[in-house]
Amino acid sequence: MSEMNRRWVLTRRPDGALKDSDFARADEPLRDLADGEMRVRVTHLSFDPTQRIWISQDSYLPAVPIGAVVRAGAIGQVVASKHADFKPGQMVQGAFGWQDYVQSAGFTELGPITPLPPGVTPEQALGVMGLTSITAWFGVHDLLKPQAGETALVTGAAGATGSAAGQILKAAGARVIGVAGGPDKTRWVVDVAGFDACIDYKNEDVAARIAALAPKGLDMIYENVGGPIFDAALAHLAMKARVALCGAISGYDTGEIYGLKNYMNLVIQRAKIEGFLVLDYFPRVGEAIAGLGALAAAGKLKGEVDLQEGFDNIPATLRRLFEGRNFGKQLLKITDPPLPAA
16 A cells, blocks of 8 residues: 555635634555656744745746645655655655645745755754745845944844844844734843844834834834834934845735835935845855854844644644744744654
8 A cells, every 4th residue: 555645735725814724634545656756754844924925926926826735845755765965864854745745846836955064953954054045035135235333124023034034134234123922032032142232022012113223214124024114114214224125924814905004204314124034045155144144153143943843733824924923934843754864
């Protein structure tokens, strides 16, 4: 009897908050490997706000088809191979999705399957050295272009992308203010991630706190959440400010576009706002990895991992992002690597 591949597939486009009924189990037997293919046992999954877009609509990528495995970045181990460049025991990363196994000639829909660098754990590969930190690196250095002594605001500061962006800004000599939800997160942003200050949007007046912490205005904004928090930040731009628009998680569940009231301050302050996608920077990923590695080695890049466990908990783990329950990079471990490391 063929071994079964457990799979979570999309059953419908989400309407409002994510529900269990948006997903279903659809297991299937594994087929034999063809020449030039390898079989990867998925061990760890990454959860990111952009997955909510992927399952909802066509955007910068085609929407996940109804009935298809939910798209996600992941780590796995090669357990069988007829591919010349991969051997059993190797740890690899790619867009493997919500399933136990991937059989591939070396590519997924988001690009090539790549080996993990020696000594890098799955948590590190998907966390401080992963796609969220790579996103932060290019958002900071290519869009914001910080100068020493400037003041930056980072929203979603306790999240994987925001915390990395703030630390990259600090390393460039900026003064960094974060926005996060709740005393535990704001405390971590200052005490561990090293921000100069952090505003608790759940318990503080964000606009008033920005005014107090940045009386001369914000030279830079690294924007992750959208909505009223972003609107409050726009009201406090300094002359020639730069805004890197990375995401707007506050509206992903509702599908509503918040009407900004302070956007004309971009005109008054001659500011620049620019959106970006990390996909555009894939040819330069090595540049980011080198920079992030240097910061991590110097103790200037720290990350928190929220590690859930268990295949049955996969849909609930995605919901954690939109319920404000994750603390740091959201991951899930399906299993330990089944083979000795190659």
